[in-house]
Amino acid sequence: MCCAKLNRFWRLSIPVGETTDHQLVNPFGPNSKSLEAIDLDPILVVVGGSDLLRDRAEDYAMKLKDWGKDVEYEEFEGQQHGFFTINPNSEPSKKLMLVIKQFMNKYSA
Template identity: 45%
Template sequence: MGEPSLFSAFFGSVERVATESDPPAGVYLTVETIDQLWRMALPVGAIRDHPLANPFGPGSPSLEPLPLPPALVVAPERDVLHGHVWRYAARLREMGKPVELAEFAGEGHGFSVGPWSEARDELMRILKRFVNQGAALG
């Protein structure tokens, strides 16, 4: 499978998106946890606009000239990172890159690895179709 599928994408930026500034109630992945994870994952002294956190940040190389394969981006509505994930898909689309955004109302970060649910079943249908379409093109 050559096509990227971003299930629980983890992006950030110095600028807070709406879902970070006003997070959904009762989410287990909080802004404080995300900030701690970035401090552990990024190089010492780096900020959330580092290219590893923000592929469209001021210091990130442009993705525009790259011939990117189609991407499936999953954006759970109740994910504190939803705004970043949605913005990632929108920016790829603006560049003319093939991207499919699958949004899941009422779901949180990592729902795809939790117990069975209708949303998880729907995600598997979307993933199967996405992979099969890519295999048919390749």
């Protein structure tokens, strides 16, 4: 069920006739330019532990880290996709705001 649901969401999100290897969906796919040689600003990857895209987000962050990119990965256990918009006053949402603030302060000039 999970995979069928995820596949349905992808079909709604990508251009008609494309696959999940489309460059907007898969920055590491065969149709994407390599990010390895690009000098990227620090990246904060945030994901809910119960998010359907959790594995994909973690893979994204780890691949960039393997390439030496400055990546911080924050996973919020038990939270779903968009948890901070669903319940912006929850404890996980408040913690996320602190994580974002700390990230911005760390990398602000």
